[in-house]
Amino acid sequence: MxxxxxxxxxxxxxxxxxxxxxxxxxxxxxxxxxxxxxxxxxxxxxxxxxxxxxxxxxxxxRLHGKENKNIRFEELAENWMESIKASLKPKSHDRRRVAIVGLTPFFKGMPVKAVGFAEIDEWRRKRGASISARSHNIELETLKNLLRYACDRGILMDNRAEDFKRRKQPKAVVDVLTRPQFQVLVKALYASPIAVASGAAAMVEFLAYSGMRVGEAREVRFCDVNFETNTILITSGESGTKNHEERTIPLFPNLRNLIQRIKAARPTADANDRIFQIDSPRGALPAACKRAGLPHFSVHSLRHFFASNAIENDVNFKVVAGWLGHSDGGMLVAKTYGHLRQEFSATMAQKMTFEGLSDTPPTFAVVRDAAA
Structure with missing residues (x-):
């Protein structure tokens, strides 16, 4: 049998x-x-x-000899973190460090060669229940990268973390500032002497009119602004942009007027001076929202405000993505702001009238079936 x-x-x-x-x-x-x-x-x-x-x-x-065959998880993690340090921004490196902290209690003291499907599945079951889908996915991605590093060094033959899939993340709801809300916010900022003196009020406008990340905006220098070509260069200084690529965006009308106002207020500024002498308006923004009776808007909300305004002005997703510094050809913009285009389209549809047509509907003759 x-x-x-x-x-x-x-x-x-x-x-x-x-x-x-x-x-x-x-x-x-x-x-x-x-x-x-x-x-x-x-x-x-x-x-x-x-x-x-x-x-x-x-x-x-490719398997190594005795010196590496019993390397422990935490030792490998330390070596890997050091190896990726030069290629990552401090914030990205810190994200990996936090993920390693979350992973370590489940694998500490374990030889890397012993990290198999069962061990990873135990992490997923025990740890996954206590963290968000986003945190789970970051930790899983970090574990995959770490074990790939082990495979490349000949410590492991197989990366069993590749057998595990990301958890589905709930779609983030983007709370976009309306134009009236933005006007109220700016008014509240300029009513604060501290926000004006520090440059926070002007920086909020700058972020909203340019779509830049705050790390990009704080590194812009007067020499990066070209009034002749009507463009502004974004480099993010020594730290670089998020995707490590410089880009040039148009000097949009509101942005151009704002920079001219800032230059007029600082006539002795050198061409290599940063436009803003603060790193971020994060301190002034929540206080202004509270004073104005607005919902809490973050610095990143200003980037959403820029993108939504571009879309409502019928700029296509690919162009908006280029201005924002995305390298995906507009997919993220479409995913994040596609509903705005639909709402805008519905509003515009109400304007589709056909002037000049008669208000009296034509009379249609009834055509009878010849066989009747």
């Missing part, structure tokens, strides 16, 4: 290191540094099996 299942598991050698079971599925059986490795190649095609066998051998040969 159990004869068939038993035969299906028996392996028959068909080539060097290559075997096939009773179901005609190919297996690899290789030996590296005295250790025998058996893997299903998950195919019944000989050509594919040979290719996967070669890939398995290559991975197996």
């Amino acid at each position: 159990n004869e068939t299942p038993q035969k299906s598991q028996e392996l028959k050698k068909v080539a060097e290191c290559l075997y096939r079971n009773g179901n005609k599925v190919y297996f690899a059986l290789v030996k590296v540094r005295g250790k025998q490795i058996k893997r299903s190649l998950k195919t019944d095609d000989m050509a594919i099996a040979k290719r996967r066998l070669a890939e398995l051998r290559e991975k197996a040969e």
Whole structure:
């Protein structure tokens, strides 16, 4: 009765290191540094099996010697964090550090080679219930990157974190400032002597009129503004932009007028001086919202305000994405602000009247069926 299942598991050698079971599925059986490795190649095609066998051998040969085979999770994490430091912005590096802090209690003291499906699944079940989908996805992505690093160094053959999928994140609701709300907010800021003197009031306007991230805006210098070509260069100084690419945006009318006002107020400013002498208006913004009786709007809300105004003025998603510094051709803008375009379209539809047509509907003759 159990004869068939038993035969299906028996392996028959068909080539060097290559075997096939009773179901005609190919297996690899290789030996590296005295250790025998058996893997299903998950195919019944000989050509594919040979290719996967070669890939398995290559991975197996990359395994390091005694100095790395027992490296612990926390040691590998420390090495990896140091290796990625130069290629990440401080904020991004800190995000990875926080993710490692969340992962460590589940893997601390464990040899990296012992981090398999069961160990990762335990992290997912226990940790996943206590954190948001976004935090879960950041930690999972961090674990995948860390174990890829281990594979590249020859410490691991397989990255079992790749078997796990991201959790679905609820779509964020973007609370966009309306134009009347923005006018009230600006009025409240300029009514505060501290917000005016610090430059916070002007910086709020600057962010709303340019769509820049606050880290980009604080690094803009007077020499980056070209009134002849009507453009402004965004570099973010030494830290660079989010995607490490400089970009040029138009000197939009409100933005141009604002910079001219700032220049007039600082006639002795050098061309290499930063336009703003503060890093962010984060301190002044919540206070102004509260005084004006507005909902709490963050600095990032000003970027949303810029994007929504561009869309309502019928600027296409790809152009808006370029101004914002996105490199996805407008997909994120469409996903985030697509509902605004639909609402705007519905409003514009009400203007679709056909002037000059007669108010009296025409009389249509009734055509009877000839066969009737």
